[in-house]
Amino acid sequence: MNCDDASRHTTLDDVLRERAEQHPERVALVDPTESRRVWTYGELHERVRRRAATLSVREIRCGDRVVVQLPGSLDLFELLFALFRVGAVPVVVPPGARESVTRSVRGFTGTEAGETSGDIHPDDLALLQLVGDGVGVPRLVPLSHTELLRSLRDRAAIQEAGEHTVHLVAQPELPIGALGLLDWLAVLGAGGRLVLCPGPDPDTAFRVVAGERVTHAALPSRLAALWTEAGAVTAYDLGSLRTLVVGGGAFDERVARRVRPALGCSLRQVFGTVEGLVSWTRPDDGPEASATTQGRPVSAEDELRLVDEEGHDVPPGASGQLLGRGPSLVRSYWRSPEHDACFFTADGFHRTGAVARVTEAGLLVVERGPEIAARTGATGRAVRRTPAPRSRPPRSHTHEGHTELTPGMFPYVMPTPAMLPADHTGWILDPARAALLVLNLQNRFVRALEQEAAPATELLANACRLIDGARAAGVPVIHSVPAGERRAAGPGPVPYARPAGPSAGAEAEAFAAQVEPRAGDTVLTARKTSSSTNCGCPAC
Incomplete structure (x- = not known):
C-alpha cells in the first residue's frame, strides 16, 4: 500500500x-x-x-x-x-x-x-x-x-x-x-x-x-x-x-x-x-x-x-x-x-x-479458471458458480447406485437446524390429511452418496427423525422404490412385508437399515412412463 x-x-x-x-x-x-x-x-x-x-x-x-x-x-x-x-x-x-x-x-x-x-x-x-x-x-x-x-x-x-x-x-x-x-x-x-x-x-x-x-x-x-x-x-x-x-x-x-x-x-x-x-x-x-x-x-x-x-x-x-x-x-x-x-x-x-x-x-x-458457469438472475446480475473440487479423485467407472436419477455430484454439507427458515405459516398437522413420502432410500443409492463424500449419515439421521415423528403423530409413512426393484406383485400400493429370504441383489436393493419400513407402512413403486414405449393406448 x-x-x-x-x-x-x-x-x-x-x-x-x-x-x-x-x-x-x-x-x-x-x-x-x-x-x-x-x-x-x-x-x-x-x-x-x-x-x-x-x-x-x-x-x-x-x-x-x-x-x-x-x-x-x-x-x-x-x-x-x-x-x-x-x-x-x-x-x-x-x-x-x-x-x-x-x-x-x-x-x-x-x-x-x-x-x-x-x-x-x-x-x-x-x-x-x-x-x-x-x-x-x-x-x-x-x-x-x-x-x-x-x-x-x-x-x-x-x-x-x-x-x-x-x-x-x-x-x-x-x-x-x-x-x-x-x-x-x-x-x-x-x-x-x-x-x-x-x-x-x-x-x-x-x-x-x-x-x-x-x-x-x-x-x-x-x-x-x-x-x-x-x-x-x-x-x-x-x-x-x-x-x-x-x-x-x-x-x-x-x-x-x-x-x-x-x-x-x-x-x-x-x-x-x-x-x-x-x-x-x-x-x-x-x-x-x-x-x-x-x-x-x-x-x-x-x-x-x-x-x-x-x-x-x-x-x-x-x-x-x-x-x-x-x-x-x-x-x-x-x-x-x-x-x-x-x-x-x-x-x-x-x-x-x-x-x-x-x-x-x-x-x-x-x-x-475455477468459474465454470454463470447464471443471471431476474435482476440481470451475474452470479458465478464455482463447483467444489472433489475430496477424492474421480473414478472412471460408474458407482453402484448411479442411474440417470443419481448423477455424479460434488461434496456438500448438510444444513444445520439453525439455518432452516422459521415457520410463519401457522399450519397445524392433521394426520388424517397428511402423509410422509420417503423416496429411494435403498442401500445402493445411499452407497453412491457415500462414495461421493455426500453427507449420507446426516441424511439418514434426519430421515429417521422425520419418520419417527410421523409415526408418533399417526401420519402414514409411504416408502417409494424405483420400478424394477424389490416389491410385492400387483399394481398400486401394498402393505410392507419384510422378504422371507435372500434374492439376487437383495442387499443392494434393500432399504437402508436406519429407515427400514415397519409393519403398517406402505411401499409404492415409482414408475416412469417413457414416451417411446408402447403403452397399449390407441395412439400407440
Missing part, C-alpha cells in the same frame, strides 16, 4: 482516519450517474462516524457479525468502514445471491447483535467473505486485521495504486472474487479514487473513463475482450487509462496482445482466489509475459503445486490441477471442518479448482 509506513496501522479504519486527517479535501468516491455524487475522504470519514454512532445505538458491538449484501456503492463503503470502526465483522455476501443462501449465512454466523465469535477472538477477525453459492453450510473465508491489511498492500502493488490513481469499479454487482472488494479497498487505502461505474459494457464504461479521467480498471477476461474490440473504434478519449488488470481465468493470448494497441494502456494479468492466492505479472516481466502468463505469486513464500487427478505432482511443463499454500492464503474456512477436508489437502494446500501449468521461467499459465 502506498502510504507512509502502512505497517503501523492495525485496522483499515486506522488507514481511513489518517487519510481523512492528512488530505480531507481529496476525492475518495465518485458516483457518476446523472446526479453525480462525490465524497472526499473528509466527507467519507464524517459519514462513517455518524453511521458508526447509529450502529452503536442499534447495539452493534465489537465482535458482532453483520451480513452485508450490497453492490459496490457509496452506501457499501460507508457501512463497511462504520462496521470496522465499531469493531464488528462484515460478512460479505454477493447482492445477487439467492435468499436461501443468505438465510443460511445468517443462521450459520449468528448475525444477531450481541453474539461474538467463539473460536476466533473478536479483536482478530476483521472480515468474512462468502465463496460459492451452494447448499448446506456456507464456505466463509476469514481474514484477520493483519491479513486484511497485508492483502490490501499486495493488491495495491499489483495495480500500482497511489494517491493519483482513479480506479473504475466496473462490476459493482460482484464484490467478491479475484477482482472485487479487496481491490477497491486497496485503492482507498492507497489514497486513490474509486469511480462507481453504472455498467461494465464499453458504451457505458468508456463514457465514464473519458469523463472521470480513469487511470486504472480491473476486468474479467470476457469483458476485457469486449473492451479491446470496442476500444479500437471508439470515439471516446481513453488517453487517461494507464493500466488494465485482467483476471478471473485464462485470457486469450491473441486478445491480450491487442490490449495496448486498442486501449493504449499496459496489461497486468492476475489469477486470484477469495482464499488469498494472488499471482500476477510484474512490470519487469516484460510485455511477452504479460500477454501469455499470470505471472508469479505475490509472496515469494507462496507455494504452487500442479497435480493430476490422483493427487500426484505432474511433470515440469505439464498441466495439472492448481494447488496453493503460503502466507497469502487462508489455512481453513470459518468453522467449516467439512469444507476444509474437501478444499484443503492434509498438508495445507488449497485446491483452487483451476487447471494450469508453469513455464520454464516459473510463470503461471492458467488454462481453465
Whole structure:
C-alpha cells in the first residue's frame, strides 16, 4: 500500500482516519450517474462516524457479525468502514445471491447483535467473505486485521495504486472474487479514487473513463475482450487509462496482445482466489509475459503445486490441477471442518479448482479458471458458480447406485437446524390429511452418496427423525422404490412385508437399515412412463 509506513496501522479504519486527517479535501468516491455524487475522504470519514454512532445505538458491538449484501456503492463503503470502526465483522455476501443462501449465512454466523465469535477472538477477525453459492453450510473465508491489511498492500502493488490513481469499479454487482472488494479497498487505502461505474459494457464504461479521467480498471477476461474490440473504434478519449488488470481465468493470448494497441494502456494479468492466492505479472516481466502468463505469486513464500487427478505432482511443463499454500492464503474456512477436508489437502494446500501449468521461467499459465458457469438472475446480475473440487479423485467407472436419477455430484454439507427458515405459516398437522413420502432410500443409492463424500449419515439421521415423528403423530409413512426393484406383485400400493429370504441383489436393493419400513407402512413403486414405449393406448 502506498502510504507512509502502512505497517503501523492495525485496522483499515486506522488507514481511513489518517487519510481523512492528512488530505480531507481529496476525492475518495465518485458516483457518476446523472446526479453525480462525490465524497472526499473528509466527507467519507464524517459519514462513517455518524453511521458508526447509529450502529452503536442499534447495539452493534465489537465482535458482532453483520451480513452485508450490497453492490459496490457509496452506501457499501460507508457501512463497511462504520462496521470496522465499531469493531464488528462484515460478512460479505454477493447482492445477487439467492435468499436461501443468505438465510443460511445468517443462521450459520449468528448475525444477531450481541453474539461474538467463539473460536476466533473478536479483536482478530476483521472480515468474512462468502465463496460459492451452494447448499448446506456456507464456505466463509476469514481474514484477520493483519491479513486484511497485508492483502490490501499486495493488491495495491499489483495495480500500482497511489494517491493519483482513479480506479473504475466496473462490476459493482460482484464484490467478491479475484477482482472485487479487496481491490477497491486497496485503492482507498492507497489514497486513490474509486469511480462507481453504472455498467461494465464499453458504451457505458468508456463514457465514464473519458469523463472521470480513469487511470486504472480491473476486468474479467470476457469483458476485457469486449473492451479491446470496442476500444479500437471508439470515439471516446481513453488517453487517461494507464493500466488494465485482467483476471478471473485464462485470457486469450491473441486478445491480450491487442490490449495496448486498442486501449493504449499496459496489461497486468492476475489469477486470484477469495482464499488469498494472488499471482500476477510484474512490470519487469516484460510485455511477452504479460500477454501469455499470470505471472508469479505475490509472496515469494507462496507455494504452487500442479497435480493430476490422483493427487500426484505432474511433470515440469505439464498441466495439472492448481494447488496453493503460503502466507497469502487462508489455512481453513470459518468453522467449516467439512469444507476444509474437501478444499484443503492434509498438508495445507488449497485446491483452487483451476487447471494450469508453469513455464520454464516459473510463470503461471492458467488454462481453465475455477468459474465454470454463470447464471443471471431476474435482476440481470451475474452470479458465478464455482463447483467444489472433489475430496477424492474421480473414478472412471460408474458407482453402484448411479442411474440417470443419481448423477455424479460434488461434496456438500448438510444444513444445520439453525439455518432452516422459521415457520410463519401457522399450519397445524392433521394426520388424517397428511402423509410422509420417503423416496429411494435403498442401500445402493445411499452407497453412491457415500462414495461421493455426500453427507449420507446426516441424511439418514434426519430421515429417521422425520419418520419417527410421523409415526408418533399417526401420519402414514409411504416408502417409494424405483420400478424394477424389490416389491410385492400387483399394481398400486401394498402393505410392507419384510422378504422371507435372500434374492439376487437383495442387499443392494434393500432399504437402508436406519429407515427400514415397519409393519403398517406402505411401499409404492415409482414408475416412469417413457414416451417411446408402447403403452397399449390407441395412439400407440
